[in-house]
Amino acid sequence: MLQKNGKIIKGYGSSYFVKSEGKIYTCSVKGKMRIANSDQHNPVAIGDNVIFEPEANSNSGVISEVLPRRSRLSRPANYYTDKEQVIVSNIDQIVAVVSLTKPKFKSGILDRILTVAEREEIEAVICLNKFDLAEKEEADFWLELYSSIGYKTILTSAVSGKGVEELANSLKDKVSTVIGQSGVGKSSLLNCVEPNLNLKTKDVSDYNEKGRHTTVHSEFFELSFGGFIADTPGIREFGLWGIDKENLRDCFKEFQEFGADCKFSNCKHITEPKCKVLEALENDKIQQLRYDSYLNIFDSL
Known part of the structure; x- marks a missing residue:
């Protein structure tokens, strides 16, 4: 079976538009890919570099493999919050x-x-x-x-x-x-x-x-x-994937300068003694609005 490399440039329903060698192919996804990636809402996403099998004398094809991603933007899937939606x-x-x-x-x-x-x-x-x-x-x-x-x-x-x-x-x-x-x-x-x-x-x-x-x-x-x-389509809210109460502190850029000097290595910067982030907050080196946002997100996780 002939195989080609391409990049997904558009997703619409269960169809994906793959650009390869200057040509656009409308592709579906092999069923075994969906089974193998059952923890994901969608096994492929726009931006993916893929291997696909073009159909003879056609602009259609079937995606058989997603090549390693160097980055991704994900959130929990709608209605299936235990699944990742890339x-x-x-x-x-x-x-x-x-x-x-x-x-x-x-x-x-x-x-x-x-x-x-x-x-x-x-x-x-x-x-x-x-x-x-x-x-x-x-x-x-x-x-x-x-x-x-x-x-x-x-x-x-x-x-x-x-x-x-x-x-x-x-x-x-x-x-x-x-x-x-x-x-x-x-x-x-x-x-x-x-x-x-x-x-x-x-x-x-x-x-x-x-x-x-x-x-x-x-x-x-x-x-x-x-x-x-x-x-990308507009969002009403933005759920977080891969972020929990343990690593949220690492996702606030301004915390990083102070967090390394906290007394406890696992300090969550909420009530812990000798917390350098809380000290920075008291000294106006961290904005109260951002810290409040941190607490709101923390409570939602």
Whole structure:
């Protein structure tokens, strides 16, 4: 049986679009792969490098093997929370898009995305979007908070064009994925970065300020100035995979500087004596908002 190497660039239902030697094949997944990977909701994901068997005289094929992943972004599967759902793989960075308003800014979801980036050792870029609708004082507050931690943070607006060039420079020659709540303006922002994408957009509901899904499947796009970007469906909430009460402390970037000097090597930075993270919090070296977010996530695990 003839076999080819390719990369999954789009997933739609149980079909996966594999690019190989400049050609796109619509592929299914071999049943034995699903059995062998029963702990995963989906044995393959966009970004995967795969081996597939093309059908003769056809643009169809069957995926038989996923090659080792160098990185992945995962969360618990919907309705099957004991199974891993890989959203995208083999990426260099995560672009977390949050809106400063409409829908209301939620640092909790952003912090969850950042913990996953730290867990997987993937670079994270934060876009504080809809700057044109926000209060400048609030925008500057969040910009300073996340920049001070060490995250590249950009104020952006698809309406005014603010931050678009800076975002494009961050995407250049990298493999990135964009993630955020429904309605935060991911697709509009990507259309500004790469107008030829023509991604569908929708307004946020004025009634409940909730976004409506416009991206209904995950897909990789090649950028004309170099690099690739994966657009993913908007999220309502972001469950954590591979993170528990024992390793959460390692997923908050600003804790790492102080945590190594705690009295106890397994210190969770909550009530333990001689905790250097708590000391740093008292001395305003760690933001109270971020620490509160840590506690909220800890309690949810």
